[in-house]
Amino acid sequence: MEILLAIMIAVLTSCGIYLILRLRTFPVVVGLTLLSYAVNLFLFAMGRLTLNAPAVIGATDQYTDPLPQALVLTAIVIGFAMTAFLMALALRAWGEFGNDHVDGTAIPGSDGDDRR
């Protein structure tokens, strides 16, 4: 279980970082979203993994740490709002520049060039 989760987080993080380094705004947005998924999973793991246990102290002998769940909830909400804002911003930048290169300067034939 630990290994599976660790691999998932690693794959999500590396995909996210790869996409953030792209030249177009849309892959960057997707990359940041993947990175925030990785963070959310990571926060879950920070209170140690417990299977089949409620997040209520005292209900049973074994319980899950409830704090990471509350933190993940907050992180999801904030990440969602930030992604929405970034999408709006990317659209505005596209409107201003006429292309979706992160610098607004499309290099002919490059990743961010719309004329291809």
Place this chain on the structure above:
Amino acid sequence: MISHLIMAPVLLPLFAGLLILLEVRQRLWLRRATGLIATALLLPIAFLLWQQAAAGDITVYRLGNWQPPFGIVLVLDQLSAMMLLITALLALPVYLHACRGDDQPGANFHSLFQFQLLGINGAFLTGDLFNLFVFFEVLLIASYALLMHGQGPQRAKAGLHYVILNLAGSSLFLFGLGLLYAATGTLNMADVGRVICAGELVSPLLLQVSGALLLVVFALKAALLPLSFWLPGAYSAASAPVAALFAIMTKVGLYAIWRMWPLLYGLQDSPLHGMVSPWLWGLALATIAFAALGVLSAQRLAVLASWLVLVSVGTLMAALTASTPAAWAAGFYYMIHSTFAAAALFLLVGLISAHRGVLADQIEEGSGLSPLLGLLFVVLAVMLVGLPPLSGFIGKLVLLQAVPEAAFWIVLLLASLLLLIAFSRAGSTVFWRHQAGGKPATLPLAAAAPLTFLLLLCVAMVVLAAPMMNVAASTAEQLANAQGYIDAVLGAAEVMP
């Protein structure tokens, strides 16, 4: 009643911002008046809180009366009270300046300004690291929108970079917090310190990683050298009042490092002790040197002002890393001075570009400018370069006394020389080399009033230098006393309704 006053710097901007949102369809003067009342009210509140903290006690407010470390606490000590007071003193003139016309392009400027203050005040008050993350996000999302206030492709580009960088920073912040919780089992700042002192650490290695990750995030907000390239682009693209308000934003990052220093990075028993300070020391000096070269190379006044912010960040980081109460006290004095002076410079640049039309703030010869602008520029230059007799000189003098390291002296003094050259060049080009003929446009006195208020604050810092240094010294002493902070927070009494 007085025990709830600590909530006011958070609640007041929140409700004022919401009220202004309801008024968006109303007349502009109504929005301005609401914002102005709320911003002005912050001043007496911050002053009362500062007086309360100056007595030497740490006030702890348990939200929902949860017992620390389980609930979120707001903590008011001398450092946070001082930061609140600086913010309130800065916000009022900046807002007044904005109300002279810079607020018109966007309908939501006034509420965003309040939300920005909410985030900044919250970040200074909170005693919980996850709550610090939340307040960081609040101040960031307000700053994203404020940075984009007004139009222009330049602003859209700078805004896009700023937002993407800070979102990546937020992810790192969460990774760091997760590791910190895994290592210590708590996110309460005081409890982190207690766990380390009591030797209850689950894993020293995890703590080192999390401390380093958090430091990267704070350094990104503070714009320390390898993470500072976003700042000149973002600040110089923002409108004048927004850039002036952002003068406090890098200080939020520095504040976070300062707050965690006695509890995490500089604590004797901490596995991080001595691990980060050599790095930070080198990076601080590199930031000063690099930013001074940036000031010299600036083609626009707003870019010059942005690089100046970086010079002060490097200087403050060096004072922080020196890690003695005397250096911290000197750092606090310099921080107050540099915040006000940098904000005043941004406002002045705004006035200059408004007078020069298409030429805006390019450092090129243009039409004549009012002598009043020139006078203000000279005063600001003297202050920011650190020439006697203004506050920059005193700030640098106490810093040099408190940090007697040869490398620091050489870098700081050489940087001051470069600043002097850059200011002389910029000033003589903009103010002296103009086309002959044509009377310079006159500047209404009211337009320069907010900026003059900031300058007068700096002059007051010269007159009151001795009492202010005493206050700074006791602030530094209280901050360095980690055990006192831990005992005060974890032993906090219930809040009476």
